[in-house]
Amino acid sequence: MLIVQKYGGSSVADAQCIKRVASRITKNKNEGHEIVVVVSAMGDTTDYLVDLVNEVTENPGEREMDMLLSTGEQVSIALLAMAVKDLGFDSISMTGAQAGIYTDSVHTKARIKEIQCDRLRDELAMGKIIIVAGFQGLNHSGDITTLGRGGSDTTAVALAIALDADICEIFTDVDGVYTADPRIVSEAVKLDTISYDEMLELAHLGAQVLHPRSVELAKINNIPLHVRSSFNLNSGTIVKEVDNMEQAVVVTGIAHDLNVARISLFDVPDKPGIAWKVFQALAEAHINVDMIIQSAMEDNINDISFTIGASDLSIALNLMDSIKNDVGFSRYTWDDSIAKVSIVGAGMATNPGVAARMFGALAKNNINLDMISTSEIKISCTINNNQAVEAVNALHKEFNLDKN
Amino acid sequence: MLIVQKYGGSSVADAQCIKRVASRITKNKNEGHEIVVVVSAMGDTTDYLVDLVNEVTENPGEREMDMLLSTGEQVSIALLAMAVKDLGFDSISMTGAQAGIYTDSVHTKARIKEIQCDRLRDELAMGKIIIVAGFQGLNHSGDITTLGRGGSDTTAVALAIALDADICEIFTDVDGVYTADPRIVSEAVKLDTISYDEMLELAHLGAQVLHPRSVELAKINNIPLHVRSSFNLNSGTIVKEVDNMEQAVVVTGIAHDLNVARISLFDVPDKPGIAWKVFQALAEAHINVDMIIQSAMEDNINDISFTIGASDLSIALNLMDSIKNDVGFSRYTWDDSIAKVSIVGAGMATNPGVAARMFGALAKNNINLDMISTSEIKISCTINNNQAVEAVNALHKEFNLDKN
Numbered sequence: 001m002l003i004v005q006k007y008g009g010s011s012v013a014d015a016q017c018i019k020r021v022a023s024r025i026t027k028n029k030n031e032g033h034e035i036v037v038v039v040s041a042m043g044d045t046t047d048y049l050v051d052l053v054n055e056v057t058e059n060p061g062e063r064e065m066d067m068l069l070s071t072g073e074q075v076s077i078a079l080l081a082m083a084v085k086d087l088g089f090d091s092i093s094m095t096g097a098q099a100g101i102y103t104d105s106v107h108t109k110a111r112i113k114e115i116q117c118d119r120l121r122d123e124l125a126m127g128k129i130i131i132v133a134g135f136q137g138l139n140h141s142g143d144i145t146t147l148g149r150g151g152s153d154t155t156a157v158a159l160a161i162a163l164d165a166d167i168c169e170i171f172t173d174v175d176g177v178y179t180a181d182p183r184i185v186s187e188a189v190k191l192d193t194i195s196y197d198e199m200l201e202l203a204h205l206g207a208q209v210l211h212p213r214s215v216e217l218a219k220i221n222n223i224p225l226h227v228r229s230s231f232n233l234n235s236g237t238i239v240k241e242v243d244n245m246e247q248a249v250v251v252t253g254i255a256h257d258l259n260v261a262r263i264s265l266f267d268v269p270d271k272p273g274i275a276w277k278v279f280q281a282l283a284e285a286h287i288n289v290d291m292i293i294q295s296a297m298e299d300n301i302n303d304i305s306f307t308i309g310a311s312d313l314s315i316a317l318n319l320m321d322s323i324k325n326d327v328g329f330s331r332y333t334w335d336d337s338i339a340k341v342s343i344v345g346a347g348m349a350t351n352p353g354v355a356a357r358m359f360g361a362l363a364k365n366n367i368n369l370d371m372i373s374t375s376e377i378k379i380s381c382t383i384n385n386n387q388a389v390e391a392v393n394a395l396h397k398e399f400n401l402d403k404n
Numbered sequence: 405m406l407i408v409q410k411y412g413g414s415s416v417a418d419a420q421c422i423k424r425v426a427s428r429i430t431k432n433k434n435e436g437h438e439i440v441v442v443v444s445a446m447g448d449t450t451d452y453l454v455d456l457v458n459e460v461t462e463n464p465g466e467r468e469m470d471m472l473l474s475t476g477e478q479v480s481i482a483l484l485a486m487a488v489k490d491l492g493f494d495s496i497s498m499t500g501a502q503a504g505i506y507t508d509s510v511h512t513k514a515r516i517k518e519i520q521c522d523r524l525r526d527e528l529a530m531g532k533i534i535i536v537a538g539f540q541g542l543n544h545s546g547d548i549t550t551l552g553r554g555g556s557d558t559t560a561v562a563l564a565i566a567l568d569a570d571i572c573e574i575f576t577d578v579d580g581v582y583t584a585d586p587r588i589v590s591e592a593v594k595l596d597t598i599s600y601d602e603m604l605e606l607a608h609l610g611a612q613v614l615h616p617r618s619v620e621l622a623k624i625n626n627i628p629l630h631v632r633s634s635f636n637l638n639s640g641t642i643v644k645e646v647d648n649m650e651q652a653v654v655v656t657g658i659a660h661d662l663n664v665a666r667i668s669l670f671d672v673p674d675k676p677g678i679a680w681k682v683f684q685a686l687a688e689a690h691i692n693v694d695m696i697i698q699s700a701m702e703d704n705i706n707d708i709s710f711t712i713g714a715s716d717l718s719i720a721l722n723l724m725d726s727i728k729n730d731v732g733f734s735r736y737t738w739d740d741s742i743a744k745v746s747i748v749g750a751g752m753a754t755n756p757g758v759a760a761r762m763f764g765a766l767a768k769n770n771i772n773l774d775m776i777s778t779s780e781i782k783i784s785c786t787i788n789n790n791q792a793v794e795a796v797n798a799l800h801k802e803f804n805l806d807k808n
Contacts, residue, residue: 015459055419057490068482078472086461
């Protein structure tokens with residue numbers, strides 16, 4: 001088998017961790033597999049580099065940030081390749097550029113355009129274990145780019161696709177994907193498999209284990225992902241295409257997100273292009289908008305509510321002040337004491353009444369719903385954030401997830 | 405003017421240092437010059453990385469060492485480019501690879517083969533201040549190489565040649581090249597100019613201010629070097645071709661080296677190829693031999709003495725044990741309590757009696773000479789190391805260097 005493995009920053013935090021990862025890699029090699037490993041920067045390297053930047057300037061420029069931050073992965077690939085060789089195995093480290101990872105030129109959040117993997121194939125053919133720097137690539141001008149949040153996951157999946165790997169293993173500090181966050185739901189159960197679509201929803205909804213971009217990429221190219229712990233040998237969660245016959249379970253998992261704030265605009269004129277002005281302004285400020293609800297109160301006038309990340313709230317409020325007259329709404333309110341709770345399950349689409357069960361379970365626990373948003377395979381609602389733990393536990397029980 | 409500047413690790417040791425260098429660079433830019441800057445890794449970065457390696461393995465492999473250590477310069481170029489931009493100037497950082505610096509494949513001590521400076525010229529034409537990572541390049545396979553000791557000096561001189569720069573300024577933590585080490589000779593005087601050949605001898609003889617490779621390169625291509633302090637605006641020492649007419653001074657400077665040990669082999673058979681065996685064995689162990697003296701004691705039998713770096717002594721002695729029977733010498737002695745003291749001056753070649761003055765001055769101070777070695781422009785001798793300071797001061801006075 002050709003296996004692509006990805007180890008995150010906590011898995012290579014220090015020399016001991018790096019040696020443990022090396023030993024694991026060589027075990028897999030001894031089992032007869034071809035191994036390509038993607039690594040992130042060691043533990044807190046990135047924080048250290050960002051601190052240095054803050055001492056130098058407030059406006060570092062994105063090209064120079066990429067030049068700087070990409071050194072973090074370069075350090076870990078070199079050390080990991082050394083550790084693998086120390087165990088008697090032939091190994092070679094490669095920067096993103098050397099691995100042939102070409103991206104667009106959007107520094108700090110570049111997208112992979114192409115992987116030219118001639119050299120990767122040559123080195124694999126020589127029996128080497130290849131250690132590739134995650135999170136980075138090269139643009140057409142020869143400048144170093146980084147892929148932004150979840151970048152190393154994306155590197156791993158993209159390499160697995162380019163090399164036609166049999167599986168892409170994502171090693172992390174948890175055992176896999178759970179029916180809910182085990183830190184707040186003691187009965188949470190690790191899932192053996194989950195569909196790409198369900199994983200995508202969970203990733204978007206705040207489950208930290210995989211970045212949505214990498215799941216998307218895996219889904220489009222049908223590469224199975226194995227999310228597992230780097231601290232034990234347990235099998236984790238396989239993310240793959242699951243056909244409908246298998247989807248007996250209505251709800252697969254519960255997600256929650258405490259980093260949410262709501263802004264509501266009142267008396268927005270109901271004319272074409274007005275909503276666009278609001279969300280265009282937010283997009284230009286790089287603020288992600290999640291749920292949007294528009295309610296027609298009376299003729300020609302709407303109220304619009306939307307949620308954003310809580311950390312973006314103050315910038316967003318300044319923005320609302322500056323566009324208020326132009327857009328023509330009368331006033332706004334905001335609330336950062338909310339949480340988003342979601343149920344996800346591919347079986348939902350063919351099982352009516354799931355929303356009713358969800359709302360009923362919350363109501364029975366005296367939990368008030370604020371905004372509601374649905375897709376084919378998920379239902380999200382915002383509630384008061386001090387009821388989030390209660391809500392997630394109630395939903396976990398309602399959909400029998402502890403008996404998975 | 406097109407100026408290439410090189411700043412060493414102590415000049416960019418922390419954020420404050422980096423900002424000071426940035427301010428200096430932009431002053432030169434404001435004077436109307438085109439500026440290309442070469443930087444080393446920040447202060448103790450390399451030590452930190454080497455410590456990490458030691459925790460991981462005893463045999464890191466040279467390709468991976470280069471992969472690792474080259475990140476040090478990549479961090480400093482990014483931060484310096486940020487600091488320059490912060491002052492309102494357009495700037496771009498470049499790795500060795502991006503600057504088009506191609507080397508051979510001898511990892512950890514590669515030699516520059518070629519600089520393809522199309523991109524450098526393009527960025528200069530756009531008015532940018534270019535910050536290039538010293539000490540590193542790319543080999544023909546696309547692997548990162550490093551240039552070994554003095555690498556950043558070499559990068560700066562090679563770039564100055566490739567770009568046909570008007571001058572190459574080497575910024576360091578001393579004010580220039582002195583007639584002797586000012587830490588031991590209080591009357592030592594900074595030299596305004598020195599010839600390439602004299603600088604080469606001084607660099608080889610232990611003056612730390614410039615690496616011999618970079619001086620050699622500058623000499624062959626006739627690029628003037630300006631060695632000066634990054635901590636003040638004083639003019640330093642210009643290293644350039646000095647024609648004979650100017651060389652009124654017989655002795656330009658005194659060098660000393662305490663890191664010396666002598667090995668003497670007795671009763672070496674006087675047959676072709678015997679000396680070769682000894683020095684070949686030392687070369688294979690990467691031990692640099694400095695002075696060699698062979699004295700024919702009687703027919704068919706020689707004594708051979710040579711000096712090496714004191715840190716290589718124990719390896720060299722093991723080597724002598726292992727080749728003793730093959731080479732056929734009867735026994736050896738060694739001494740690591742010696743120092744080498746040298747006088748250097750291009751005027752020496754045309755002024756007879758310099759050696760006699762040197763030996764006389766030492767004799768007057770009851771300093772015994774051990775080995776002697778001469779070239780066109782220098783005379784070195786080894787003495788007891790606890791008389792080194794006395795010897796250097798005596799020679800400094802004898803040749804009137806305090807009145808330079």
